[in-house]
Amino acid sequence: MKPRVYADGPDSALETLLLPLADGSLSWPREGGALFLRARDGWPLHQRALPGLLCEQSFKPDADALQRSGLALVEADADSRHPLVLVLPPRQREEARALYARAIARTAPGGRVLACVRNDEGAKSGEADLTRLAGPLGQFSKNKCRVFWTAPLDGPADAALFEAWLGLDAPRAIAGGRFLSRPGVFAWDRIDPASALLAAHLPGDLQGAAADLGAGYGYLASELLARCPRIASLDLYEAENRALELARANLAPRAGSVALEFHWHDVTTGLGRRFDTIISNPPFHAQGRADRPDIGRRFITVAAQALNPGGRLWMVANRHLPYEAELLAQKFASVRTVAQDRGFKVFEATRD
Known part of the structure; x- marks a missing residue:
């Protein structure tokens, strides 16, 4: 081996x-x-x-x-x-x-x-x-x-x-009590600035069946549902089960108004279903500290495969990662940069 x-x-x-x-x-x-x-x-x-x-x-x-x-x-x-x-x-x-x-x-x-x-x-x-x-x-x-x-x-x-x-890694309230989080999950004690930038630019007309790829403790999913009332269902995909448990708790107040599903899943293996809307702040590190843009590229490929015709991907990435030049333009009919701030950039990509 x-x-x-x-x-x-x-x-x-x-x-x-x-x-x-x-x-x-x-x-x-x-x-x-x-x-x-x-x-x-x-x-x-x-x-x-x-x-x-x-x-x-x-x-x-x-x-x-x-x-x-x-x-x-x-x-x-x-x-x-x-x-x-x-x-x-x-x-x-x-x-x-x-x-x-x-x-x-x-x-x-x-x-x-x-x-x-x-x-x-x-x-x-x-x-x-x-x-x-x-x-x-x-x-x-x-x-x-x-x-x-x-x-x-x-x-x-x-x-x-x-x-x-x-008890050091027990769930605890963060962001003024808005969310539960715990040490060790991504951006565990704060709102991640890249995710906040993406959330601030999500348009209110996103609709239909939605997915959050790399959902973490559920911040982006919560913001999507708060800003986009036409979302009918939301599937959260997260590889770290400790984070997914938090997302279940943080999204529980929404369970009566929208269909929610939580998946302990490696997004890079594919999703096996279709969506109208996908949001994502892909990870760009794995084990070790070196950049892993291949993970983000795989998230983009999987999103393109999982979107219905006319479906829209909204994602955020570090500005130095060349996703739009290398892959987004190849996989989607149209791509636009929506915002750039503090080293991050937000994209909207629409499938033909």
């Missing part, structure tokens, strides 16, 4: 995470298997047998990749406990701290937590955080990553801190 490659290189964190098991620093559990939080697929998971491995992943492309490779997925709200819990923490620190606490909560008595963080994504901070929760750690550095693990645990070293960190 080829290693998974990101825009800025191989998945070095996944490779380094498993090195203590490969070099004998740690042993794979004889019974009870292991739980892998924020699991990602890749060749290190298939080099040797890992009996009883269970994977948890809320990001749909990664979850799909794990399933395709034959690995077992579990729901995020499961409460089983395991002799080994593996963690690939996210960059957002509050979300990462909550994940460390949840890893300890899912560790059986005498079990260990094993984590790895890239140096450029906060490895030292991650190690310090787990130390505060669990006490002294084993660790080493390789592949520009730091891998670290606890001693056998019987609960957290700091019970008060553990309880506080468990």
Whole structure:
């Protein structure tokens, strides 16, 4: 199996995470298997047998990749406990701290937590955080990553801190109470300025069956329904399930006036249905920090395929991404730039 490659290189964190098991620093559990939080697929998971491995992943492309490779997925709200819990923490620190606490909560008595963080994504901070929760750690550095693990645990070293960190990624009100959000989702504690620019220019005559591609916690969908009374139905597509759960809550007041559907879905795989209106603020990063304009281009292609004749795509993008020159003009009968501000641009594209 080829290693998974990101825009800025191989998945070095996944490779380094498993090195203590490969070099004998740690042993794979004889019974009870292991739980892998924020699991990602890749060749290190298939080099040797890992009996009883269970994977948890809320990001749909990664979850799909794990399933395709034959690995077992579990729901995020499961409460089983395991002799080994593996963690690939996210960059957002509050979300990462909550994940460390949840890893300890899912560790059986005498079990260990094993984590790895890239140096450029906060490895030292991650190690310090787990130390505060669990006490002294084993660790080493390789592949520009730091891998670290606890001693056998019987609960957290700091019970008060553990309880506080468990709730760090809980949903909370933002934007003056207009929306619920949580650490780790896109623009979690604010209204994203690109989305706000798109919302401000949505025309009131958008109508029919609509879709929001990459819906996040539901800001754009909410604005579309507030500004466009002729929208009959709205489908929200979002790859991060933690964000989609928020969108369900944020759009609940609209459920009585318009048909709503929520899809935990990787938009780049296609939609399989048609719409009259599509709105989108496509992601332009994936794993790593490098620009990924290929994701936005794929969103545009999928939107063109999913629009009915005469259907309209309204989208916003970073000004430096050349979507209109490379793709929009090829896929749509007409394209116009509606607005440009603060490094972003809004397009309307109409299908013939």
